[in-house]
Amino acid sequence: MDDYLVGVLSNIGVVSFVALSAYLLLLTGAISFGQQAFFAIGAYAAGVATALWGWPLAAALALGAAVSAAAAAAVGLPTLRLHGLYFAVATLAFAEMVRLLFELARYQVEIDGELVGPNGADGFRGIRYIFEHDLGPLQFLALIYGLLAAVLIGFMLMERSRLGVALRMVGEDEVLASLNGIAVARLKILAAGLAGALAGLGGGLYAHLTTYVEPRMFDVMLGVHSLAYGLIGGLGTAFGPLVGVLIDIGLLESIRPLAGYRMIVFGGLVALLLIARPRGLLDEAAVHWLQRAWRPRRRP
């Protein structure tokens, strides 16, 4: 497979994690413009763990996910009472605060005569784990999609469980969910933590894929895109955000000949799509129809 294609597929896979992170919060009715912060925290934490501390990749990715989950739960707690626009603005403010903190953060160690580690606005380069350990692009692609498959299986199991039903109930009506005995606050913090972990895992993979991260990569644009993936792809299933990522990155690549006008064309197409299907491509009705079509018909 062409290296460039592998790179594009890897990007699609990694960005899917942050898309699923925003989707999980959307299920509970929370619109977050700040999932890029947890993506950044995961990227920096996992990068530091392998590049500076010599940790194995699995432990580094776990660290990135854990730190991001803790940060997300910590943000979830004080924003419990916020809804709609207020919650969105709060998450955006937190994300910008994290980005600015990374612009100030410096922690470098000399390796082979060169300083490696986060260096403020200059970024963090030299996350060379995949090269030092001879992991090829295809192997790393398999790792990304293996983890993504595991996450999707988790989502499918969750959506069929009481937890999934409870999350959607909270998303529909918090008061009604509470009256039905659902511990809304606990569930929302759990969802925030899990969403943070997902974004952090994606961030860790991203840092090792690109070998370089800098604060500018994690600005509001990534947050808006990650939210848009669920809205474009649809909120009926966890595959919706993945469809959104495929449309975004896949479409951008397919209209590459239009060069500088690609974003304008893409924006127009997304606008048309959302006019035609306001709840995204794979909305609840579409998922229901697909399930009925897929299910084997019983004989009378």
Add this chain to the structure above:
Amino acid sequence: MIHATRELAVVAAVAALLASGEAVAQQIRAKAEVTCRPAPDVLEYDCTVTLTNARTRAPLPGVELTIGADMPSMPGAHSVAPVKTAPGAAPGTYQGRLALEMHGDWALSLNLAGPLRDRVVKVLRFEPDSVGEPAARTAPGRRPRH
């Protein structure tokens, strides 16, 4: 049962990949210096890359070097497909022409293949008539223009 076996196979494959990362260690780290200047066509730049061994400072000839580019402020949204470079006159130097989509800060991804696999990232600011340090370094706190 079949689904469970598949799920286990995926988990086992991922675990094997994560574990395999511990086995091999590549010792050579590449260091790169990049200089670019505007080419005759708009948004095209001729770049010269000098590759050395980071530890010994010896030139690194015979490397298959490609240069990709991505805008740090819009990762993935504006990326340039990697271009192959040709060896320059001096050992360890490589030359390639980049066609960018717009002016501004670009992170050049120098991908080394062949006898040495590595990636070095350099961030440069591409203006219509010059190439230099990115805005984030020259003026702290100032947002780059696009």
